[in-house]
Amino acid sequence: xxxxxxxxxxxxxxxxxxxxxxxxxxxxxxxxxxxxxxxxxxxxxxxxxxxxxxxxxxxxxxxxxxxxxxxxxxxxxxxxxxxxxxxxxxxxxxxxxxxxxxxxxxxxxxxxxxxxxxxxxxxxxxxxxxxxxxxxxxxxxxxxxxxxxxxxxxxxxxxxxxxxxxxxxxxxxxxxxxxxxxxxxxxxxxxxxxxxxxxxxxxxxxxxxxxxxxxxxxxxxxxxxxxxxxxxxxxxxx
Amino acid sequence: xxxxxxxxxxxxxxxxxxxxxxxxxxxxxxxxxxxxxxxxxxxxxxxxxxxxxxxxxxxxxxxxxxxxxxxxxxxxxxxxxxxxxxxxxxxxxxxxxxxxxxxxxxxxxxxxxxxxxxxxxxxxxxxxxxxxxxxxxxxxxxxxxxxxxxxxxxxxxxxxxxxxxxxxxxxxxxxxxxxxxxxxxxxxxxxxxxxxxxxxxxxxxxxxxxxxxxxxxxxxxxxxxxxxxxxxxxxxxxxxxxxxxxxxxxxxxxxxxxxxxxxxxxxxxxxxxxxxxxxxxxxxxxxxxxxxxxxxxxxxxxxxxxxxxxxxxxxxxxxxxxxxxxxxxxxxxxxxxxxxxxxxxxxxxxxxxxxxxxxxxxxxxxxxxxxxxxx
Ligand SMILES: Nc1ncnc2c1ncn2[C@@H]1O[C@H](COP(=O)(O)OP(=O)(O)OP(=O)(O)O)[C@@H](O)[C@H]1O
Ligand SMILES: [Mg+2]
Numbered sequence: 001x002x003x004x005x006x007x008x009x010x011x012x013x014x015x016x017x018x019x020x021x022x023x024x025x026x027x028x029x030x031x032x033x034x035x036x037x038x039x040x041x042x043x044x045x046x047x048x049x050x051x052x053x054x055x056x057x058x059x060x061x062x063x064x065x066x067x068x069x070x071x072x073x074x075x076x077x078x079x080x081x082x083x084x085x086x087x088x089x090x091x092x093x094x095x096x097x098x099x100x101x102x103x104x105x106x107x108x109x110x111x112x113x114x115x116x117x118x119x120x121x122x123x124x125x126x127x128x129x130x131x132x133x134x135x136x137x138x139x140x141x142x143x144x145x146x147x148x149x150x151x152x153x154x155x156x157x158x159x160x161x162x163x164x165x166x167x168x169x170x171x172x173x174x175x176x177x178x179x180x181x182x183x184x185x186x187x188x189x190x191x192x193x194x195x196x197x198x199x200x201x202x203x204x205x206x207x208x209x210x211x212x213x214x215x216x217x218x219x220x221x222x223x224x225x226x227x228x229x230x231x232x233x234x235x236x237x238x
Numbered sequence: 239x240x241x242x243x244x245x246x247x248x249x250x251x252x253x254x255x256x257x258x259x260x261x262x263x264x265x266x267x268x269x270x271x272x273x274x275x276x277x278x279x280x281x282x283x284x285x286x287x288x289x290x291x292x293x294x295x296x297x298x299x300x301x302x303x304x305x306x307x308x309x310x311x312x313x314x315x316x317x318x319x320x321x322x323x324x325x326x327x328x329x330x331x332x333x334x335x336x337x338x339x340x341x342x343x344x345x346x347x348x349x350x351x352x353x354x355x356x357x358x359x360x361x362x363x364x365x366x367x368x369x370x371x372x373x374x375x376x377x378x379x380x381x382x383x384x385x386x387x388x389x390x391x392x393x394x395x396x397x398x399x400x401x402x403x404x405x406x407x408x409x410x411x412x413x414x415x416x417x418x419x420x421x422x423x424x425x426x427x428x429x430x431x432x433x434x435x436x437x438x439x440x441x442x443x444x445x446x447x448x449x450x451x452x453x454x455x456x457x458x459x460x461x462x463x464x465x466x467x468x469x470x471x472x473x474x475x476x477x478x479x480x481x482x483x484x485x486x487x488x489x490x491x492x493x494x495x496x497x498x499x500x501x502x503x504x505x506x507x508x509x510x511x512x513x514x515x516x517x518x519x520x521x522x523x524x525x526x527x528x529x530x531x532x533x534x535x536x537x538x539x540x541x542x543x544x545x546x547x548x549x550x551x552x553x554x555x556x557x558x559x560x561x562x563x564x565x566x567x568x569x570x571x572x573x574x575x576x577x578x579x580x581x582x583x584x585x586x587x588x589x590x591x592x593x594x595x596x597x598x599x600x601x602x603x604x605x606x607x608x609x610x611x612x613x
Contacts, residue, residue, distance in 0.1 A: 064525060064607040085529060092527020099610055103522045107260030108253075115248045120527040124248045161526070 008039035011168060011200050012061060016070035019056050019223075030056040032223035033070060040168065043191075043201040045211035045231070048220035054204045055173055057220065061202055062171045063091040075168060092121045096162030098172035102154040104146040110157045111142040114164050121165040132160040136190060152183025159190055163199075170194065172203040176210060188213060254539055264515070268508045268544050269551075272590065275501035276552020277559060279585045282494040283578040284560035289487060302334070302362060302443035304457055307468045314438040315467060323442050326463035327456055331446045334358035335439035337431060341399040349388060350423045351399065353431025353439070356383065362445045366420065370412030375427045379407035385421040386413050399424070401435045498589060505593035509541060513597040521606040533601055538594060545590040549583060556582070 016033040030053045038044050046054050059065040060072055063079055072079040075094055082090055104113045114129040133142055136156035146154055155175065162170055172191070176184040184207075192213060195201050203214065211217050212231050219227040258265045306323060308315050314337075323333045337353040360371050372381035379396065389410060398407045414420055432438065446456040453471065460469045513520070520533050557574040564572030 059607040062525070064610070065605075088524070088527060088529045091525070097525050097610070101610075103518060103525075103610060105519050105522065107256040112248060116523070117526045119248045120523060120529075120532060126247065165527075 008041065010037045011040040011042075011075055012036075012038040012202075013073040014060075014070065015073075017060060017067045017072060018069040019053075019060060019065065020068050030223050031060070031067075034223070034225055035070075036218065036225065038200060038202065040200055041195070041198050042216065043195045043214040044203065045214035045217045046202065046204045046220065047206070047208075047211055047217060048226075052220040053223040054220055056223075058171050058173050058202060058204055061169070062095045062097060063087050092165065094167055094169055096165065096167040096170045098155070098159055098162050098170065098175045100174040100177040102146070102151070102158045102178075104154055104157060104161075106146055109143050109145055110138060110149065110153075113146070113157055114161045117161045117164050129160075129164060132164050133157070135163075136160045137186070150183075152179050152186060155179060155183065155187055156190065159187065159194075163194065168200055170199050170201045172201065174204050174206065176205070176207065184210070250536070250539065253536060254543065257536075257540060258543070261512070261515075264508075264512055265544070268505070268512065268541075269548055271501060271504045271508055272545050272548025272586070273552040273555065275498065275505060275589050276549045276582060276586045277555040278497050278501060278552075279494070279582045280553050280556020280578070281559040281563065282490060282497070283581055284557060284572060284575050285563060286487065286490050286494070287575045287578055288560075288564065288572045289483070289490065302445045303453055303472050304444035304446055304460065305470050305472060306442040306444060306460065306464060307470075308440060309466060309468050312440060314440050315442065316464075317438060319464060319467065320439065320442060322463050323444065323460060326459045327444055327446060328459075330448065331444055331456055332358055332362050334362050334443045334445075335428060336441040336443065337428065337435075337437050337439040339401055339431075339435045339437045341401040341435075343392065343399060344397065347391070349391070349399065350419075351401070351431065351435075352423050352425050353428040353435075353437070354425055356425065356427055359425070362443060365416075367415045368412055369414075372411035372427070375429065377409075379409045380426055380430045381411040382408050383412055383414050383425040384410040385423045386415045387421045388424055389413050404434060406430075406434050498585060502589040502592050505589055506596060509593050509597045510600065513537065513600050517600070517604055518609055520601060521604050521609040524604065525606045525610060530602060533604075534598060537597065537601055541590055541594050545586060549586050552586070553579065553582060 014034055014036040016035055017031055018029065018033050019031040021028045021030055032053075034057070046057060048054055056065070060067060061074070063074070063082075066072075066080065074090075077090065079087070079090075104110075105116060108116060111126070111129055111133060114132055115124045115126065118124045118129060130139070130142060133139055136159055138153060138156055138160070141149060141153060146157070149157065155178070159175075170191075175191070176187050179187060188210060191201060191203070201214070203210075205211050214231050217227075217229055217231055218225055306315070306319070320333065320335050327333055334355050335353075335358075339351050339353075340348050341351045343349055356372055356375075359366075360368075368383065372383055374381055384392070392410075395410045396407065397410075398405050408424070408426065414425070428439070444456070444460065446453045448456075457469060457471050520537075523533055523536075560572045560574075
């Protein structure tokens with residue numbers, strides 16, 4: 001493949017990352033010294049049984065959480081050295097989130113939910129937000145509240161919101177977990193075109209078929225990477 | 239188009255309005271508890287501020303608090319005693335003279351007649367139950383106030399009494415009932431009494447207004463001005479007055495504190511619930527890049543808007559409650575006391591700040607990672 005010729009830039013690098021949760025019943029080691037690097041523009045699927053640490057990993061990469069040991073570098077920055085405030089800013093600029101439960105603000109319309117991401121990032125731009133909504137095929141639903149949208153439509157709004165600030169990294173924790181087959185198709189298609197536009201995508205999924213869309217699949221088990229392979233049908237070659 | 243309606247820009251006021259309107263019933267509950275807190279503070283502080291005045295006013299109804307008599311019991315006071323006492327007591331005090339004589343009825347039996355300033359007595363002894371006060375001092379026959387027992391003995395409205403062989407026609411204008419000696423007496427205007435009997439006042443009843451200390455000062459002045467007379471405070475009344483006022487005051491103050499604490503806890507519970515309810519929304523905002531300040535400001539502004547609206551409603555409501563309490567308990571109107579408005583505002587702010595502290599803590603410790611995890 002042509003990619004091998006020029007060594008691609010590493011956007012995410014995890015070194016011996018460990019994350020433990022201290023609860024009443026003792027300590028759970030959700031991630032156990034994981035090392036992983038992701039190139040810019042790569043689409044990575046994270047798989048593994050429930051409780052294996054997938055969400056914990058995604059949260060670390062999304063700067064929503066910090067490691068207890070080891071290091072996380074994103075776009076050249078060591079996350080551990082950032083203050084809380086710097087981390088907030090860094091997150092707004094670097095990462096877009098696509099949630100399984102969509103997490104749209106219930107009292108804001110589809111368009112306003114997208115503008116909210118602009119608002120916290122820098123300033124709102126109605127035209128740009130509208131364009132993002134049109135890109136996910138919801139140009140005619142701009143004024144609708146989340147409660148007036150179907151699950152698939154809400155997930156598309158969520159994707160448009162994740163994209164609006166042009167973050168280099170997209171994180172998707174089971175983006176199609178709550179969707180039917182038809183909507184899953186739409187969302188997968190959206191992710192693929194985003195990846196083709198150069199976005200780095202980290203996606204948690206339980207669905208092997210969905211995982212095959214990615215460039216690479218990482219399998220977690222008890223907080224460790226147990227398998228790592230190229231996906232069989234690399235979409236960008238087709 | 240529909241999206242035109244909702245598609246205006248995004249601003250803090252707009253986010254606030256949407257959030258408040260979206261959770262209508264929750265907003266209303268928060269508003270109610272803040273209104274109640276302001277109303278309680280207003281009502282109690284208004285009452286507290288008006289209390290001194292009202293209680294002293296009430297105590298006036300119990301009659302004189304200083305009595306001046308001659309040093310030899312039964313002897314008349316010096317002729318200028320009334321004028322001197324009026325001067326010394328000051329404009330806020332009332333001085334009512336009383337002169338007594340024993341006259342004969344037509345059947346020969348005795349009856350006590352008293353000469354007094356009927357207008358003064360009416361103001362001072364407002365606890366007397368009088369059917370009708372004599373109004374015309376110049377009328378003939380002389381209009382008198384007759385005790386209920388005396389009226390029974392006399393049998394008729396028009397009658398004459400004899401003193402020292404001098405007989406005068408009198409007419410009962412109204413009766414008085416006190417359950418005491420007054421019931422067997424006949425009261426007539428001092429002028430008419432003096433020209434009939436030639437007897438001058440033996441007692442001056444002084445009703446001094448104000449605090450215990452002010453009454454004490456009046457007492458001292460009267461003693462200096464009338465060295466030959468016996469000037470005495472009606473001690474029980476003066477002390478009781480001071481006691482009741484100070485006890486009522488501390489009672490009100492402690493209930494104010496207790497009630498405000500209770501209300502603060504209510505507001506606290508409501509605000510905490512409102513944050514917990516929306517912790518996912520706040521977590522999403524954090525994930526979208528909102529800083530701690532953004533999220534805190536959004537919540538605090540919401541609480542502030544509600545506190546201000548609650549303050550306004552509560553102030554009006556509280557003034558109304560104070561007015562009604564005054565009407566029912568003191569039979570006098572209590573009007574808004576403007577100078578307590580800042581205190582009410584401060585108290586309400588304190589309640590709101592206290593109540594917002596815990597929700598703010600919750601907000602600060604919100605972990606988007608835990609809240610937004612796919613389940
Ligand atoms: N906040 C927390 N406190 C304590 N333990 C936690 C917490 N979050 C996760 N864990 C534990 O850490 C481990 C990894 O959790 P994680 O959510 O990463 O799993 P997952 O792979 O995403 O599972 P699923 O597929 O069910 O979403 C689990 O054993 C879980 O119980
Ligand atoms: Mg998970």
